[in-house]
Amino acid sequence: MRRKIGLFTIAAFITVLVIAFNACASNVPAEESKQGKPDDTSAATSHAPENGEDAGQPAGNSNYPIAVTDSKGRTIRLENEPERIISIGPDITEIIFALGKGDKLVGRSAFCDYPPEALEITAVGDFYEWNLEMIVSLEPDLIFVSAMNTEENEKKLMDLGINIIFINKTESFGGVYETIGLIGKVLNSETRSEEIISRMKNDVEKAKKAVDGLDRPSVYYVVGFGEYGDYTATGETFIAKMLDMAGGANIAADITGWSYSLEKLMEKDPDIIIGSEDAVKYFREASGYKELSAVKEGRIYAIDPDLLEIQGPRLSDGLLELVKILHPGSLQ
Amino acid sequence: MEAKNAVDVKNLDFSYGDRKVLEEICARFHPGMVCGLLGPNGSGKTTLLKNIAAILKPQKNTVYINGTDITDMTANELAREISVVPQNTYIEFDFSVQDIVMMGRAPYIKRFSSESEEDIETAQWAMRIAGIEDLAERSIKNISGGELQRVIIARALAQRSNIILLDEPVSQLDIYHQLSIMETVRTLAYEYGMTVVTVLHDLNLAAEFCDYIYLLKDGVIAYSGKPKDVLTYEIIEEVYKIVCLVYENPASKKPHIVPVRSMQEGNGSC
Amino acid sequence: MSYLAKRKFYYSILLISVIVLLLLGIFSLFVGTANIGFLDVCRILASKLPGIQKLVSTDNIRGSSADIIIKLRLPRAVLVILVGSGLAAVGAAMQSVFRNPMAEPGILGLSSGAGLGATIAIVIGLDKTVLGLSAAAASAFIGAIATVFIVYNISRTGHRISPTVLILAGTAISFMNSAVIQLIMIFRRDRMDYIIMWTMGSFSSPSWNKIAVLLPFLLPGLAVILFHARDLNIISTGEETAKTLGVEVERTKKFVLASCSIVTAACVATSGIIGFVGLIIPHLLRLLVGTDQRVLLPFSIVGGAAFLLVCDTLARVAAPPAEIPVGAITAVFGSPFFIALLIKGKRSVM
Known part of the structure; x- marks a missing residue:
């Protein structure tokens, strides 16, 4: 979702400059389809039970009003x-x-x-x-x-x-x-929600344990890139926290506001780069980006951004994915 | 005792910011006469005209109409006394000739009320005098410069004011329209008894049509009097810095000025 | 036709236009994304009319249908009519004051000021409602008025305001406001979507409340503008001339521009920035009924309302379930007209 920001910036500039024609920007969100392809994702679907009654709760409306x-x-x-x-x-x-x-x-x-x-x-x-x-x-x-x-x-x-x-x-x-x-x-469906929460907590613990004491590779997470501007998960963001939990050293941890620059990225030259499929493809081809050590040496990895950006049950899967990228083999 | 419909200017000073444009102007304009304001560019004649019309704000107790200080009059009262034909008229929107002439009735029409039969008759009278009756329905976008000037004169007439001020009414017109419009203007003074004050560039037109002339130079009235007294070669030479010959027009017995050359430095003068 | 008969003729046409507008308004209640049958709409409407309501049964109509008609479509139609009439009348008046056929309600920096006001409220995160309006709308109103105030004072020399300087100052302040909006968006990326959404302008969230807030600004504003219709005619032929024809030029300009600003600010605050209505409707109508403001202004009020109503109805039903921003529709209609106007203007010069 954050990737749309780039397009929004352009759209916003047009919007404001040609204020009478403001409506042009409206098509942007519709054209931009979401990154996530359900097949790519890990286990989230399996956590969902068949639609139906929540087994742990008595049927009917006895809990209501609430x-x-x-x-x-x-x-x-x-x-x-x-x-x-x-x-x-x-x-x-x-x-x-x-x-x-x-x-x-x-x-x-x-x-x-x-x-x-x-x-x-x-x-x-x-x-x-x-x-x-x-x-x-x-x-x-x-x-x-x-x-x-x-x-x-x-x-x-x-x-x-x-x-x-x-x-x-x-x-x-x-x-x-x-x-x-x-x-x-x-x-x-409180029982079901408890189950989801404990499954997620479990996964988070597993991740924490796996990376405990390991060296922290420097990492850059791509939110936006190229002509739409470079954006990343800066220090204040939830994704930055997840990178940290997954045992990475986010190179943008010390700044805020999502905005970054290629120049800065080249200067910091992170060990690992993580982004969407599109971002990875772009980084491998675009001049400047392809000169980064992580790109040249093949340490650029794709992840489904929805796993990190949509704050739902798949979030812990996203965390485990990050651990797998940052510390391969650390998870049993 | 002030004469009826006379305009009196007493010790009028006027400045744009720090720049003094008019100084100590004293003048009187009488009904039934055509008065000319003459002078080189920048001498202040248009500024004087605009002060009399209260387009610019004159100081108190400097300009009087029938003995009343014009700064004490509302725009509406003034519009019934003085009408103005401005120098250049450009109208962006597509009004009809009749629409424009009818605007001359504005000082008489109450808000929200429509023009009365009398207003319409007055406008028709004005168009007849100005010679544009046939153009009433035409768009002002589709008439010639001379016709437009007549429309503006008709609008001024529709105000039924006793005083009419004209700022170079014929400067952009061909010789036929110059003469015919000036003849119309003269009619206003002679037949309708109006007080006519006109800024003119063309000395010969002024000599021909004005009964009295104020010649301005650098914001002061340098000379004033009948055309034959003011438009002499000495005065013209001094005020306009040109060498000229002045004859008597055999037809009208008025002065006729033939410019020879400017007295620019380096041009040599004899 | 005589001078007065012509105006009478136009006024009778105007009466017909008002009836057409009402019919359009009623028609707009019958179309929408929710599928409500023609007879159901009739019955819902009839059930609200005093007198015959007892004769009409709405028993087998879904409750939500009545809500949609009475609480969504009806206030929306009313709001659109009000905003359309306000913007078009302001455009017509401003074109006279500025003696410039390209003048439109946004020319004094009103739209950008409203945008900046809304942006600031959005960024600060004000979520109070003021008089039933969102904080963004209230702040937009203040922003618009503040901008005009600044522009006006820049352009004022003594008691006089020069229209040319007004337009230039308005343009300059517009650019500045836009730049500030951009900067704010850069620094507050998280709020950018809201800001863009606000500036796009839409009627998608209509309410009687908004109408109640809009009316006390709109009606007196329009009344003042109409009150000066004849003066505006004369001013449009030149300010100095207008003075000599007995018009209190500076006072008229002040009153009319203040009314225009208030009407525009209220319209923009309740429904965002909607372009073109204020520009093309007065022009279109000038071609049809002439340039006399006593005729043009009432026609603009009716025509602007009708035009925006048609555009908004299209915006609602053209691509369900999405709503096309009404600004896009007005611009799609507006741009070709604007271009045609330019070409026509060029020809008449040649």
Whole structure:
């Protein structure tokens, strides 16, 4: 997702300069397809049970009404188990499927494309525009939002009596567990969410143990590249934390704001470079980039960026992938 | 006692910022007469005209109409007393001739009310005097320069003011239109008793059509009087820095000026 | 046709246009991404009309359908009509004040000022709502007004404001605002998407609240502009001339520009930057009804509303489920017209 930033920059400049023609930028997000191909990913699908009742919970609505607090500090009271859910945010869509509640989803954002079943659900808009009319006509009883949205859209839908739970991007695994726990509680599948969380915790421990005491190779994670500008996971980002947990020394750890430069990259000349398939391909061909030692010596690796950028159940898989790249053979 | 419809200018000074343009101007313009403001470029004649029209803001107690200080008058009151034909008219939008002439009625029409029959008749009268009745429906984008100037004069007439100020009304027109428009202007003074003040460049037109001339030089009135008294070769030589011959026009018995050469340095003078 | 009869004729055409606009508005309630049958829409609407509501049964219509018609499509149509009328009237008035056929509501830096205001609110992360408007919208309004204030004071010499300097100052400040927006976006990449989304302009989140906020700015603003229609005609032939024709030029300019700014700022704050309506509608109508503001302004109000309503309806239904930004539609219609205008202008010069 972060890779889109490059395109956005260009689009933004055009937008602002030719302000009357502002609408040109609107096509950008739609054209840019997401990196992730479900087949590339590791074990995430296997964690998801068949859609159906959560075995650990008594059937029916005995737990309801419940009240939960979302990231905006709003208290949302649910009288019954939500039956018609819209998810605007790829992370939430993944979590809902992982909880086995994918059949309750009646709407999703255009960017929710994992697991593949999600694509069969009606898209109700992208990050820029929500089609309110479509959302209302789907008659949802609950909307989860993690992606961009406007206050106005939210307020409008709340005025129409639809519950909205907003979930912020998080900066730690702890935050992701909380999110999963929250959604589990709301969707009456707490046992399932506990299982996912403990599986993830387990994986994180495994990763930590594997890299403990090992030398830390310097690493550069590609977010954006080439003519769209060089962007990386700078120190404050969650991906930077994951690189650190996976036993890497992020060369951009000391700066913030995503922005980087090829010059700086050449100066630091990291041991290992990690990026999307496209990034790897570009680095191998583009002048400047191909002169980097890591590229010349074959230490540039592709990863599905969704594993690191979508803050859902696959995040721990992403961490393990990073460990495999940074410290091959360290995982039993 | 102030004469009716006379314009009095008393000790008028005017500066653009620090630059003094007019100094101690005293002048009086009478009804039924054509008064000419003459002078070389930059002598301040247009500035004087704009002060009288209150386009520029004159000081208090310097310009009077019928004894009233014009700075005490609203734009609307003033527009009923004085009409102005500006030097260059360029109109961006596609109005009809009638639309433009009708704007002369603006000082008389209340907000939100439409033009009355009287307004329309007045506009038609003005167009008739200016000789553009046939053009009423035409777009001002599709008429000649001479016709446009007549439209502007018609608009000024539609104001039914007693005083009309013209800033080089004929400077960009051919000789036929120069004469015919000046003849119309003269009619306004002689037949309708208006006070006519006009800036002119062409000394011969001034000699022919003006009853009285104020000759400006460097922001002061250098000479004033009847054309035959002001337009002498000595005065022209001094004010305009040219060598010229002045004859008497055998047809009108007015002075006729034939410029010979400029008195530029190095040109040699005899 | 006589001078007055012609204007009467135009006013009767205007009446017909208003009726057409109302019909367009009603038509827009019948189309949308949600599939609601023609009769259902009729019944939902009828059920809200006092008098006949008892005669109409809405029992077998889904509750969401009524919400869609009454709480989404209806306020949206009203909002679009208001914004379209405001922008077009402002464009027509500004073209007269500036004696420049290319003048449009954004010319004083209003749009960029609104953009900057919204950007700042988005970056600071204000998420309060002010008068039912988002913080971004309120801040956009303030940004637009602040920008005009600066531009106005730059252009003022004593009591006079020069239109040329106004346009230049407006352009310069626009560039500066845009540059600041860019810089903010570079430093706050995480907020960039929101900023872009805001500047694109859309009616996708309509509400009665917005309409309630817009009206107190729009109606008095339009009233002041209409009030000065005849003065604007005269000013458009030259400021000095206007003075000699009894128009209080500086005061008129001040009132009209202030009203234009307030109307534009309110429109932009409630629906983002929507280009071209304020430029092409007055021009198109000038060709049809002439340049007399007493006729042109009311026609612009109706025409701008109708044009934007058609564009927005297209934006809603052209590519479901996505909504095309309405700015894109107005520009797609607008650009060819603009070019045709330029070519025509060139011919008349040659």
